[in-house]
Amino acid sequence: MAVETTTDVEELAQVTDENGDNAPPANATKQQQLIDEQSQTAETLGNRSGVTAELVQPADDTPGALPSHSVPDGVEVLVQGYEGNDGVAYVGDADSQPVALRPSQGINLPVSDTSDIVIRCPTADDAVAMLFVGGDP
Structure with a gap:
């Protein structure tokens, strides 16, 4: 039986990574680094103009x-x-x-x-x- 709750999350202490291990959550710096890497990959591999x-x-x-x-x-x-x-x-x-x-x-x-x-x-x-x-x- 599912239980629904409503609550505010103030701070994440840990998250589960792709291997099922606990890891610290990404901070804003890490998130921006990932966005920049993804943009660079898209620029290299993506469509070109002209x-x-x-x-x-x-x-x-x-x-x-x-x-x-x-x-x-x-x-x-x-x-x-x-x-x-x-x-x-x-x-x-x-x-x-x-x-x-x-x-x-x-x-x-x-x-x-x-x-x-x-x-x-x-x-x-x-x-x-x-x-x-x-x-x-």
């Missing part, structure tokens, strides 16, 4: 870095061979570009800045598209 997209067409078969854009934490850059390409585009770093991308074929890369990605297009007028959410326009 999209950064660019079509990059190198002048010749010389490797070149993509234009510099800061990439938010937790976001990957899509690098894709432009759909109108006649040949294959190559992707990698400053030392080598071993990944071949056919037209409309792409790869996601977790970098902090798009200039870390180096491309090479041996066929004249071929290009590479890059796309990611958020970042500086």
Whole structure:
């Protein structure tokens, strides 16, 4: 049989934690710390405003870095061979570009800045598209 009572709680001495153990209740400082941590997590993992997209067409078969854009934490850059390409585009770093991308074929890369990605297009007028959410326009 349930018993209903009405009373005022003036002070909590202890609460039960997730393990069933008694623990002191969170004070205002601890509560704010938890709110701040949750906000930081939501900011890192949550939705971003805007999209950064660019079509990059190198002048010749010389490797070149993509234009510099800061990439938010937790976001990957899509690098894709432009759909109108006649040949294959190559992707990698400053030392080598071993990944071949056919037209409309792409790869996601977790970098902090798009200039870390180096491309090479041996066929004249071929290009590479890059796309990611958020970042500086």
